[in-house]
Amino acid sequence: MxxxxxxxxxxxxxxxxxxxxxxxxxxxxxxxxxxxxxxxxxxxxxxxxxxxxxxxxxxxxxFVDTHRHLFMTVLRGNQCDWLLSEYMVKMAWYDALWRGTMEMHKEFLAYARSIPVSIITAHIVKGPQILQWRDGGILGADVVFSHCNVLADRPALDDEMWAALKESGAAIASTPEDELGMAHGNPVALDALQRGVKCGLGVDATSINSGDIFTQMRFALQWARGHDHERIHLNKETPPFHNKYSSADAFRLGTLGGAEALGLSNLxxxxxxxxxxxxxxxxxxxxxxxxxxxxxxxxxxxxxxxxxxxxxxxxxxxxxxxxxVHEWAPVARELKKRADEVRERWPEDKLEERWQKWYDTNGAPIF
Ligand SMILES: [Zn+2]
Structure with missing residues (x-):
């Protein structure tokens, strides 16, 4: 110290x-x-x-990383070309997704709040959970939903899903780099900032992407700009005087936005x-x-x-x-050892076989 x-x-x-x-x-x-x-x-x-x-x-x-699968650092390089559907099946997480009923969600959140935990986090891609949690009375300022790409499909300014987040104080952890590559849908970070919904950036699966917030700021900003430019072009609108979203917006998302999302902006x-x-x-x-x-x-x-x-x-x-400051070499040795063990246990051909079987039987899972 x-x-x-x-x-x-x-x-x-x-x-x-x-x-x-x-x-x-x-x-x-x-x-x-x-x-x-x-x-x-x-x-x-x-x-x-x-x-x-x-x-x-x-x-x-x-910089504040609001959502990071740190343990997946041992899988770096293995999953960079995967789709989200492929990822969920290969990682054997797809079944787990649909086991929760609303009653279970209520019970789980009540327990978490009784401990109490400071943050409750859940993944949402295209699902309806924001409105379900609002209707179930469990949406609160301690909730951080990662991704929330469903909101990109809801551009109306008075949209009730966006309103549910704003009114409850629940936050978004937007992870644009892998959302764009894995077919989650489109990132919503800049939209959230403009609507006054709490939002920070996150790396998400360290196995798949850069691992730093610089990259997340760039992906979030440039994707939002590109999307805006495309809309203007397709609608034959008058080209704007300036970009709609600025570097300052991205800087805010990567720093104070993340702190606000995690309820840590006082610190x-x-x-x-x-x-x-x-x-x-x-x-x-x-x-x-x-x-x-x-x-x-x-x-x-x-x-x-x-x-x-x-x-x-x-x-x-x-x-x-x-x-x-801390010596990296011993950490690197341990990391390599663990990564080799995981690759040996789950070689790519075994995972590919699992995905092929799933895809042939069920098609691609939709999120
Ligand atoms: Zn995640």
């Missing part, structure tokens, strides 16, 4: 609560324990404070005094970023993990000088 640390001379890029426009400004950031205790133009370092020179660095909030998601020190320091002189003046567009469109120089998680430095 870094007990006291001063980030000196950096440029802060952050959303602020209650505003839709991110702020970019130069200031020093004082971290004491796990909290940001002061942000000011020129903070003099006291004795015992570690000073990190942030000249020509960007400081952003830590993380912005660089503000009183928040936990969850921070990312980018090297703005890197190959990717040296030509970029604005950290918001720079991070959303140009940055990659190699530009991340220092990372604080809850006040602890986990990456410093571009290197992970």
């Amino acid at each position: 870094a007990s006291k640390c001063l980030l000196k001379g950096g440029t802060i890029a952050t959303c602020v609560q209650g505003s839709t426009t991110p702020q970019v400004y130069k200031a020093d950031v004082l971290i004491e324990g796990n909290a940001i205790t002061r942000i000011a133009e020129d903070i003099s370092p006291q004795a015992g404070v570690e000073v990190i020179d942030c000249t020509d660095k960007w400081i952003t909030p830590g 993380i998601g912005t660089v503000e005094v009183g928040k936990r020190a969850d921070l990312v320091v980018f090297d703005a002189s890197s190959v990717n970023l040296a030509g970029a003046a604005d950290p918001i567009t720079g991070v959303v469109f140009h940055a990659a993990s190699e530009d991340v120089e220092t990372v604080f998680v809850d006040g602890e430095i986990v990456k410093r000088g571009g290197k992970l």
Whole structure:
């Protein structure tokens, strides 16, 4: 734990609560324990404070991943070409999907809330659960639905499914990268932001995609833009003056939006005094970023993990000088071993056989 640390001379890029426009400004950031205790133009370092020179660095909030199948890291590379239907059958999860009745959902949620848990999460692709849970009286601000592609098919501004989310305070964890590739349907993150429905981004299955929020911000934003451009073209509407969705929108989804979705916006998601020190320091002189003046567009469109120089998680430095603080090699060895074991137990031809049998008997499952 870094007990006291001063980030000196950096440029802060952050959303602020209650505003839709991110702020970019130069200031020093004082971290004491796990909290940001002061942000000011020129903070003099006291004795015992570690000073990190942030000249020509960007400081952003830590990015918030609202939905990640971390355990699937052992399956990386195996599933990148799969459809969602194929995935559910090959992973033997399809049967489990339809076992829950509404009574079971009610019982399960009542139990979860009695523990209590802070977040209840469920997957929705094209299903009707949002309205079912609303009608069953169990939809609440502690619910995070991943994907929610069904909402992309409901563009009406007064749509009741969108309204159910907004009124209950339930949130969406949008995972655009694999939703687009696996036939979930279309991502709804930018729509949710415009409608004022709580929404963050997530990586989802780490076996299938990039694993980072940079990529999710780009997929979410560019897909929404492309979809909007296509609609304008097909409807022969007057071309707009500007893009409907901005880099700032994507930045918000990747930071404060995610924190709001998980009910953690009082702790993380912005660089503000009183928040936990969850921070990312980018090297703005890197190959990717040296030509970029604005950290918001720079991070959303140009940055990659190699530009991340220092990372604080809850006040602890986990990456410093571009290197992970904890030794990675033993973790990598264990990961490779486990990945080999899984591949040996479930070779692709065995999985393909299972899917073929299912497809020939039932056709592709619809979600
Ligand atoms: Zn998932």
